[in-house]
């Protein structure tokens with residue numbers, strides 16, 4: 001039997017980091033159950049195939065043509081279902097990103113099977129009962145989630161595991177034209193992008209610089225953007241900042257916004273309300289800059305600077321620039 | 330056209346999280362429960378707006394849960410839902426909950442089903458999609474805007490780094506994200522009216538349970554924050570590089 005990963009590379013041929021993580025995770029499961037990992041790749045290039053093989057794929061089926069209506073999640077779920085049947089699949093692994101969340105759930109409905117959403121680690125496999133670790137209560141706790149059944153859908157929270165590539169691993173590769181056709185009901189009219197050109201999408205960013213009401217107004221975001229630029233970071237904000245339209249809504253992090261877990265989160269002029277922390281407490285390292293030494297955020301921080309953002313942030317930007325320059329030698 | 334809004338109850342956002350029974354159960358003692366914000370602020374309020382605009386004739390809410398959730402259901406009625414249903418069983422997991430909801434919809438057809446994007450408690454974010462798959466309905470996931478033009482939905486569906494404008498005809502399942510509507514506060518008239526609105530308790534459907542939360546553990550707190558002198562920023566950069574290893 002096999003463990004199936006779906007990897008969408010249709011944007012530019014390149015497989016996403018989250019899909020490589022899903023493949024490596026699939027390999028962790030397959031090695032315990034003596035199965036093999038099949039990746040259903042959508043419009044991937046040769047480099048993507050090689051990376052997927054090195055992450056643990058035994059077989060890669062690369063669909064090269066356009067599937068009509070694939071932006072409709074039910075169409076994509078039905079496409080995956082076809083390969084579940086033809087490849088004798090028992091488990092499906094997807095990244096817990098916007099697409100994987102929706103498609104995984106729809107697929108679990110079509111299969112009427114259990115789904116383990118947004119897991120962060122495999123704990124144990126005992127026959128057909130798997131146990132995973134998952135964050136609950138917005139990162140305030142962890143749970144052990146068990147799932148059983150002869151079919152399972154598992155979605156992996158991005159940035160939860162470290163992929164180790166086996167450079168000697170190769171996979172059987174099939175490039176296919178697929179004439180799959182299911183009626184699309186959700187019809188795509190247009191696509192609106194929030195991010196300009198080369199800026200980094202927040203959910204994937206490894207470093208995030210975030211601003212709160214302490215920055216006083218939208219005209220003061222220059223210092224945040226400057227710092228983000230030198231760090232190669234994405235920008236984020238607290239909810240009142242988005243509600244006041246100082247920053248676009250898609251930058252809002254927290255319980256009712258995005259939940260992110262970058263390697264480094266720098267919070268500037270944010271008090272650290274519990275609902276804000278809910279979206280960022282999974283970050284590996286947290287730096288807080290705030291004038292108020294009693295600000296609750298310092299209790300959730302690794303490093304803190306008590307000081308005025310308008311003085312501290314430009315200094316930090318300069319210090320990072322200096323550091324980056326010194327690294328080049 | 331009738332709209333069904335499945336709602337869940339979750340601990341208040343500031344509630345202290347703890348566990349009982351050897352860390353196998355959430356400790357509900359002393360915890361204030363609220364309607365999950367995505368269900369209330371966005372899905373329910375938008376459904377009510379559609380009804381007020383004459384585009385829907387009825388808005389029902391449904392909750393899978395025991396009698397302790399009745400106060401939460403009454404709050405949804407106070408906000409303006411016409412009637413309500415409670416499937417009388419512990420909502421153990423999303424697959425179970427979605428199966429209960431699917432059975433209900435098969436017996437009581439609704440053209441539009443609006444759920445929240447995710448519960449802020451177990452953070453699954455999958456009930457809407459599973460329900461849509463079980464019913465083989467059209468599914469719009471994480472919508473930040475929803476309009477109706479006759480029988481056609483026009484919605485903004487989130488994608489990485491933006492959104493898609495999509496159209497879809499009914500019946501459909503939608504999960505609601507921030508932006509779809511503005512939070513409302515129930516008024517006195519609504520609260521009075523809610524007392525006499527129907528809350529129908531129905532027995533659970535026999536369905537399979539596939540997933541289970543077995544054990545919980547509080548996330549470890551961070552070690553104490555290291556304070557750095559604002560006049561010595563180089564030290565912070567140094568620590569981020571050599572100690573935290575993040576730059």
Ligand SMILES: Cc1cc2nc3c(=O)[nH]c(=O)nc-3n(C[C@H](O)[C@H](O)[C@H](O)COP(=O)(O)OP(=O)(O)OC[C@H]3O[C@@H](n4cnc5c(N)ncnc54)[C@H](O)[C@@H]3O)c2cc1C
Nearest residue numbers: 212213214238239254255256269270271273275276291309
């Ligand atoms: C159900 C619910 C859900 C919510 N969801 C979210 C959510 O998802 N995300 C979210 O962010 N919030 C959320 N909130 C709101 C949350 O409770 C807080 O109100 C909000 O996070 C505060 O934003 P803030 O830190 O930017 O502003 P404030 O709390 O006003 O904090 C501003 C901070 O800036 C500091 N400051 C002032 N001047 C300076 C300066 N010159 N330099 C440096 N620091 C300075 C101040 O000391 C203060 O600590 C939610 C609330 C509720 C009730």
Ligand SMILES: Nc1ncnc2c1ncn2[C@@H]1O[C@H](COP(=O)(O)O)[C@@H](O)[C@H]1O
Nearest residue numbers: 335337393420444445447448454455456
């Ligand atoms: N017990 C429940 N009863 C009714 N609807 C629910 C229940 N639990 C979750 N839902 C709905 O499903 C959505 C997503 O939940 P989840 O998949 O658990 O994150 C919620 O926002 C609700 O709209």
